[in-house]
Amino acid sequence: MKFDTAYSLTLDEKLSIYDVRELNFDETADFDSDREPFLCPNDACRAAFDGGNVLSTFNAKNVNYLRTPHFKNKPGTRHIKGCRYASDHKTATGESDDEREDNFPSEFVLTRRQYLRKSPAISADASPSPEPASVAENRTQTSHHNNDTAPDKTSVFAHPVECYVSNIDDKDKLKAMPLKIGEHTATYWAFFKKIEYLQDNKGLIYWGRIKAIKDYISSFRIDFEKKVWFDKKPYSVNVYLSKKLIDSYRKRTAFLEQIKAAAGSQRPLYCFFYGVTPELKQVPSKQNPEQTFGVFSANIENLDHLIIREAPGIE
Missing domain, CATH: 2.40.50 (OB fold (Dihydrolipoamide Acetyltransferase, E2P))
Structure with a gap:
């Protein structure tokens, strides 16, 4: 199953896959998504497991890509019953692992997002060291987002572009989805x-x-x-x-x-x-x-x- 957002243990924030790509290519940032632990964006699900219950990424480090970048479950990734990010949950919800970007940000923010590391990076394949109390607490009671959905704003240009390109065959959707840039608000169809x-x-x-x-x-x-x-x-x-x-x-x-x-x-x-x-x-x-x-x-x-x-x- 693919999804757009995950919780970064070392940044103590929920990141979109486009944030992760941004950090991977940023030469001023000490970041490598292959070494960063990403956890389920569902707060309740994340609280039920330790920091070793990680996700993986797809097209996070590919400069040029055709298939939509996303997070995905590893073979051993666990979720609580009813979590929408469980691998078998897409069958019940009708979700599919296609190449379409469904997480439309409602605003493209022109000021670049700042990312502040809260703890040292660890390999996603290694056993994590004990979490600092503050990080563990924030991981279960994060205040950065009130739910597990993708952020409704983005400062990464690739995100709205991917929404437009991957949904180009669905003009009705593009004409219905709103997008704000600066003081200007229109639909995706009108903005491009x-x-x-x-x-x-x-x-x-x-x-x-x-x-x-x-x-x-x-x-x-x-x-x-x-x-x-x-x-x-x-x-x-x-x-x-x-x-x-x-x-x-x-x-x-x-x-x-x-x-x-x-x-x-x-x-x-x-x-x-x-x-x-x-x-x-x-x-x-x-x-x-x-x-x-x-x-x-x-x-x-x-x-x-x-x-x-x-x-x-x-x-």
């Missing part, structure tokens, strides 16, 4: 805008199929396939990623691995981004610098709010 329609509204999540990624060694430009029509003329669209932006990124190694692989890939890839709206600019021609041509372009300001990935069935 194809790149060729970027003039319709500002402040949305724009996306499109990638035509090419220009690798300038220390910086990159992402060109989109579709063009924007303006004044009855088509204009190319691109976004630029500067050297300064990349060098200062705390997930620089993982990002460079991903974008360099994408630049050489023959598979259809898509770029999703938030925070900037490409605008019409006049760019000097390489052949004749005195001449210019128009292009819709934007400098990405926050790599946390940009994703390159496959998105089967999105078009």
Whole structure:
């Protein structure tokens, strides 16, 4: 059975699988999900067992993934009777282990979440040392969340993007699920805008199929396939990623691995981004610098709010 949220024993918090991915790739964080003990998010169930009753993860450390990341039970993971996270519980509830993300956050928070470690990391496969009294107490009477469901807010851009991509065949759901970003509230369907329609509204999540990624060694430009029509003329669209932006990124190694692989890939890839709206600019021609041509372009300001990935069935 797959689920989106688990309790982190060392952080003393409930984390989404997207939080875990964020920490895995963060070069400023001492975190490895293979060594971190994750327990059932159900408070009552967690209180019934010791800290060795752990879960495992799926796609927590894969930079590029197709199947939705999630937590899952190990063969020996135990649950109390009636716990919705028991492996056999999906049969009774009709849940399935498919590739769809069902935990829709209602708000995408633009300020990055801070994670504070409460106890030393231990191997998930090792016998845990006795828990400090404060951690044990919090594990059974946690105040971080009042229930075992996924948080209704997220600061990890991959979470709402996965909700949109994995549910693209269910437009009614996407049109029904609300999403708030900053002061703007709309449905998932309205918030995600194809790149060729970027003039319709500002402040949305724009996306499109990638035509090419220009690798300038220390910086990159992402060109989109579709063009924007303006004044009855088509204009190319691109976004630029500067050297300064990349060098200062705390997930620089993982990002460079991903974008360099994408630049050489023959598979259809898509770029999703938030925070900037490409605008019409006049760019000097390489052949004749005195001449210019128009292009819709934007400098990405926050790599946390940009994703390159496959998105089967999105078009």
